[in-house]
Amino acid sequence: xxxxTYEIIALYVYPQKNNLTNVVGKVQLRTVFSRNGASSExxxxxxxxxxxxxxxxxxxxxxLDIDTVAGWVIESHGGxxxxxxxxxxxxxxxxxxxxxxxxxxxx
Amino acid sequence: MALPVSGTISINxxxxxFGDSGSSSLSEFYRGGGLVPATETTTTTTTTTTTTxxxxxxxxxxxxxxxxxxxxxxxxESSPYTNYLYWNNVELVQFTDASFNNTNSYxxxxxxxxxxxxxxxxxxxxxxxxIVSVFPIRRQETTTTTTTTTxxxxxxxxxxxxxxxxxxxxxxxxx
Numbered sequence: 001x002x003x004x005t006y007e008i009i010a011l012y013v014y015p016q017k018n019n020l021t022n023v024v025g026k027v028q029l030r031t032v033f034s035r036n037g038a039s040s041e042x043x044x045x046x047x048x049x050x051x052x053x054x055x056x057x058x059x060x061x062x063x064l065d066i067d068t069v070a071g072w073v074i075e076s077h078g079g080x081x082x083x084x085x086x087x088x089x090x091x092x093x094x095x096x097x098x099x100x101x102x103x104x105x106x107x
Numbered sequence: 108m109a110l111p112v113s114g115t116i117s118i119n120x121x122x123x124x125f126g127d128s129g130s131s132s133l134s135e136f137y138r139g140g141g142l143v144p145a146t147e148t149t150t151t152t153t154t155t156t157t158t159t160x161x162x163x164x165x166x167x168x169x170x171x172x173x174x175x176x177x178x179x180x181x182x183x184e185s186s187p188y189t190n191y192l193y194w195n196n197v198e199l200v201q202f203t204d205a206s207f208n209n210t211n212s213y214x215x216x217x218x219x220x221x222x223x224x225x226x227x228x229x230x231x232x233x234x235x236x237x238i239v240s241v242f243p244i245r246r247q248e249t250t251t252t253t254t255t256t257t258x259x260x261x262x263x264x265x266x267x268x269x270x271x272x273x274x275x276x277x278x279x280x281x282x
Contacts, residue, residue, distance in 0.1 A: 042212035045214060047216045077214060077218060077249060082249040085247060086220060089212055090212065
């Protein structure tokens with residue numbers, strides 16, 4: 001099983017939109033796919049749909065957690081199927097790196 | 108909740124089921140007459156996901172060209188290990204990396220994910236100010252389509268639309 005972790009590289013906000021402050025409109029994420037001690041990195045960018053953000057669903061940018069932001073990005077690119085395809089794309093790299101574990105340069 | 112399919116049904120049961128008020132008579136409960144619906148509409152939403160691979164088919168083919176149109180994942184071999192992604196002569200993005208050959212996919216805001224091959228086709232290309240390696244590149248896109256289907260079916264077919272009507276005609280009838 002491939003584990004996925006995310007790290008925010010950058011958030012871009014609308015300072016004011018729909019009477020809300022600092023509405024996140026674009027996200028850049030660093031994504032790490034890990035398995036059996038090997039890892040492979042990807043980079044994700046997404047422009048989010050902010051037209052229907054309401055006061056009820058709005059989360060202040062300072063209170064956002066990484067899982068929420070990553071969820072928005074994944075959803076904007078097609079949801080779980082997108083993530084599955086992305087994991088598959090990194091599978092070969094992980095296989096190669098798993099085979100390299102334990103090797104040392106000789107001599 | 109539908110009326111029972113057997114046993115005793117009262118006119119008060121009809122009033123509750125079909126939302127009638129005041130005094131009621133059976134003639135108010137003809138099918139399609141306003142209180143008792145003749146049809147029911149159901150809406151079904153289906154989500155279909157499609158993945159497109161280019162140059163395809165599948166995930167094993169890559170594009171690579173150092174002449175126009177440019178295709179490739181170019182990376183500076185020295186710090187700051189800047190990546191330059193080219194697809195069909197367009198430079199999609201530049202970004203720096205922690206180390207050489209560190210980032211293996213890049214998902215663009217246009218929805219496409221660009222993936223580099225594990226091994227470069229060319230290394231040590233001297234561009235004057237930087238020396239780069241070039242990796243073959245492919246891309247994939249996941250598209251989700253939502254289809255809504257509306258279907259109308261006949262219901263309460265045991266209830267007459269006119270003429271003689273009895274409480275037993277309402278077995279299983281529903282609002």
